[in-house]
Amino acid sequence: VGHRFFTDFRYDTQSAVQVPELFTRAIAAVDLLEAALRSIDSREAATGAAGAGGRLGFDDAGLTVKQYTRLEELLPAGWELVASGGMVEGLREVKDAGELERIVAAARLADEALTSVLQAGVVGRTERDVAIDLELAMRRLGAECPSFPSIVAAGEHSALPHAEPRAVAIPKGTLLTIDWGAQLDGYCSDCTRTYATGELAEPEREVYELVREAQARALAAVRPGASGREVDQVARGIIEEAGHGEHFGHGLGHGVGLEVHEAPRLSRTGGEQSLRTGQVVTVEPGVYLPGAFGVRIEDLVVVTEDGGQSLSGLPKTLTVVD
Ligand code: ZN
Numbered sequence: 001v002g003h004r005f006f007t008d009f010r011y012d013t014q015s016a017v018q019v020p021e022l023f024t025r026a027i028a029a030v031d032l033l034e035a036a037l038r039s040i041d042s043r044e045a046a047t048g049a050a051g052a053g054g055r056l057g058f059d060d061a062g063l064t065v066k067q068y069t070r071l072e073e074l075l076p077a078g079w080e081l082v083a084s085g086g087m088v089e090g091l092r093e094v095k096d097a098g099e100l101e102r103i104v105a106a107a108r109l110a111d112e113a114l115t116s117v118l119q120a121g122v123v124g125r126t127e128r129d130v131a132i133d134l135e136l137a138m139r140r141l142g143a144e145c146p147s148f149p150s151i152v153a154a155g156e157h158s159a160l161p162h163a164e165p166r167a168v169a170i171p172k173g174t175l176l177t178i179d180w181g182a183q184l185d186g187y188c189s190d191c192t193r194t195y196a197t198g199e200l201a202e203p204e205r206e207v208y209e210l211v212r213e214a215q216a217r218a219l220a221a222v223r224p225g226a227s228g229r230e231v232d233q234v235a236r237g238i239i240e241e242a243g244h245g246e247h248f249g250h251g252l253g254h255g256v257g258l259e260v261h262e263a264p265r266l267s268r269t270g271g272e273q274s275l276r277t278g279q280v281v282t283v284e285p286g287v288y289l290p291g292a293f294g295v296r297i298e299d300l301v302v303v304t305e306d307g308g309q310s311l312s313g314l315p316k317t318l319t320v321v322d
């Protein structure tokens with residue numbers, strides 16, 4: 001069994017530095033799929049096993065239909081294509097010490113960036129302007145990039161779970177949701193805080209406390225052996241009991257690592273698997289009241305023997321920002 005890494009001319013020098021020695025590097029002159037399949041053919045010829053065939057796994061969660069068709073065309077006789085989506089992602093679920101260190105550093109950097117932006121003041125500035133400042137702050141602190149486009153959403157806009165920052169000024173006396181993360185040394189962070197920009201109305205305060213309670217209880221339920229669905233249900237049960245079940249339409253959380261959304265999932269539908277020590281997941285319940293306001297609180301959490309250890313250092317008690 002060998003490990004081969006295929007790339008093209010553009011990444012020749014870079015891959016020589018970055019690809020582990022375990023892999024034999026191959027610089028493809030033709031397209032990567034063709035180069036990979038030719039290597040199967042030449043290996044068969046070398047071992048005298050031509051035509052013996054085999055099974056070729058591919059990531060059906062990432063390959064386009066066009067690439068799949070091409071694979072079928074190029075496949076040597078006797079070979080079978082086997083959908084193996086999630087196989088590589090599965091290997092990434094449990095993080096080693098070096099990976100954890102990088103994720104911790106990314107989370108700290110993101111906290112520091114938001115702290116500086118909040119200190120400079122956000123009320124009266126546009127959501128877009130604040131988002132740009134936040135992303136710039138992360139880059140200045142050393143992040144390669146934000147791990148996803150930052151969400152800065154005030155008032156009724158915060159009722160959109162994936163709101164895009166608008167060219168609209170953040171008013172006083174409303175809720176402000178900020179969901180942001182940094183990518184540092186290849187690894188991502190992900191965190192959400194919802195702030196008050198002054199005195200809030202009673203329903204806003206109530207929903208904030210509900211989400212805070214749900215988030216804290218779900219966080220306390222994170223431990224090796226608990227299923228993603230069970231942890232999701234802890235938060236969901238509290239939110240349902242308060243009559244807001246239909247306002248929490250997304251899953252509780254997701255794995256974070258090289259990608260900001262990866263396995264495992266903490267949700268009603270995709271959370272059958274038990275959590276394992278060394279996984280890094282988010283715990284992010286939310287309540288969204290269309291046309292009114294929304295609250296989401298998200299921590300990045302390492303699963304340890306002793307339970308969930310949050311990497312998000314910013315306070316979760318309702319905080320007023322100016
Ligand atoms: Zn997030």
Ligand code: ZN
Binds near residue numbers: 190191254282284298
């Ligand atoms: Zn998230």
